Amino acid sequence: MREDILDTGGAKKRITIHDVAAAAGVSISTASKALNNTGRMGDETRERVKRVASDIGFRPNALARGLLSKRSFTIGLLTNDTYGRFTLPVMAGVSEALVDHGVSVFLCAIEDDPALGQIHVEAMLDKQVDGIIATGKRLDRRLPVDLSNLPVPVVYAFTEGTPNSVTFRSDDAQGATLAVEWLLRSGRQRIAHITGPKEFFSVRERADAYSAAAGSAEPVLYGLWSESWGHDAIAEIWRRPGEKPDALFCGNDQIARGAVDALRERGIKVPEDVSVIGFDNWEIVAAQTRPPLTTVDMELKELGRQAGLTVLALAEGRPVEPGVRKLPCRLVVRQSCGGSTPRE
Amino acid sequence: MREDILDTGGAKKRITIHDVAAAAGVSISTASKALNNTGRMGDETRERVKRVASDIGFRPNALARGLLSKRSFTIGLLTNDTYGRFTLPVMAGVSEALVDHGVSVFLCAIEDDPALGQIHVEAMLDKQVDGIIATGKRLDRRLPVDLSNLPVPVVYAFTEGTPNSVTFRSDDAQGATLAVEWLLRSGRQRIAHITGPKEFFSVRERADAYSAAAGSAEPVLYGLWSESWGHDAIAEIWRRPGEKPDALFCGNDQIARGAVDALRERGIKVPEDVSVIGFDNWEIVAAQTRPPLTTVDMELKELGRQAGLTVLALAEGRPVEPGVRKLPCRLVVRQSCGGSTPRE
DNA sequence: GTCAAATGAAAAAACGTTTTCTCAAAAAAA
DNA sequence: TTTTTTTGAGAAAACGTTTTTTCATTTGAC
16 A cells, blocks of 8 residues: 555445355345344354354444335434534433434534525435434524425424424523522522513513512613623613612623623622522533622533434334423522522 | 324335336336436436426435445544534534535534444444544544544544544644734734643644744743633732733633733733733634634634545545644734734 | 447346245144 | 144345346448
């Protein structure tokens, strides 16, 4: 072999069941049955075939197998979340749940481009995926591609689904309630809510739950999903006359971080003077904030896991009830909310 | 159909080339040749077959095709970067480069678990991937799985490869030089370098390039990859006697952000008093810092694109020279480095 | 008008499995 | 013994393509 040219590895011939059969001195049908524990044959024969197969390193060709069985042991994950902030945990959960079942995952990032989405969907269907999971960065938006009449099952995770589909999402209202109640139980009285744009469904949902739980007359501050908005919101609150809040519930961790920074700049101590709770548990923001943020985790990995198992069930023809499944959020307690530590 | 049970979609029979042949009144071989523009036949026949195929929505089964052609039009992307901070741009590049060629990408997140890695690799090989791209979060570490004797080509991207392999990585030295020279050209004289742990190869590489370019007697400050280290490093520098730096070149954006925050707390203005340049162009940190960070972008998407095209070339048997390919970095100028704006 | 060449299209083989069908030999029942 | 049942294992079909081979017609040259 020339040394300056890379070995492509393509030359090595793969071992087929024919090789196993030949080496074991049986027919391919016997070999197949031996390896799959089906059919009738002597124990000795079965064991010998298995041993030979393992010795020569036989691994069945999934393409050939899939051609016959109509199952490719492959699913597609479609996402428009370029950052991966939401997709990555979901993906991790899907993959984790399915790897045990021998299922691999195609990842298709389609931005917000319908044409690209179409291309990816077609490529996946051509490759005979057993199902598709659609995921996004927003609960109240559809992916820019029509998945309603596909020949394979579709499950939606963290994105708006079609009417009669299975959709997994986080229970944002419950998450918000969790945060507010924690603050109340730790003795906080005046909780403000600084959050993202009102157009987001999850913003309204969290805000409503906040109002219900806090029973507060405080107006909700709607703005952007950015640190600077968190910063500005604090300026706004402190500019206004009247009593200041002793706790903040923020719409996401970035806003919370901006708010914490703004408070520090004003010499207000977190958590001594003001408790702060964020949303998302985006580690990279929440854990690096000083002090580290208490925040609501949407359990996206678990969401992905369930979506994975569900699409698998559908692919296997097991019955699944359609509808929206809300998964509970979890409060991750770090140092940004103090007061008397409430009971667990 | 019962209404409370979801349509699995599995029932719909897929359209095969047999259906096309029957509908067009030709044999399947003629149908195949018509659709692939091969073989000899009358123009009228060819057009008729194509029209019929498109009318009834025929799409060839990639499994069957792959069985024969030994190409699955599928590659695997292996990563141990759970956060996706490095993997996501690489993945985006790979996918973007390959989607035009009809190639889909399996994403396998293997954490740092050798057993999990092994499982994923075997699953991919069973599915007859045409090649594998290994990517990670660190240039000087191997993935915890042996890819050296696979029957398919392997390309490494942003991770240490095996001796005779193709590896793509960023040219960190060039990137660091870019940053330092920009600062020098904008009139800065005393540039400090705050960076990550010395064990990282890229830290040493960037630091060496910094020293060479800055010609500086300033010692490099090694620490962690965190904001708080950036913060602490500023405290350390300002605690020491002597002249203070008028520019900082930081090992990553998080350190830079911590430094910028620390400077602000001391009433030192960025960029008026001190210019700051980061590394990574991690938008979520760099763009949200106040002021937004000038930073070095490693062009990971381009890196992914090239890795994708290379693994494709290898899969098709085209010759590729082994070795490490360093891709140039790019300076992304935002507001954190001022002084007189240097010429482009 | 005969033969060779070109054309159009079908038949058959192949890819690597799994599954159904068949069949001979051995064991059990009559 | 003869007949039936059980056992073990091979042959063949199937999955949906592509590719090679074959073959009957038509066309062109002499």
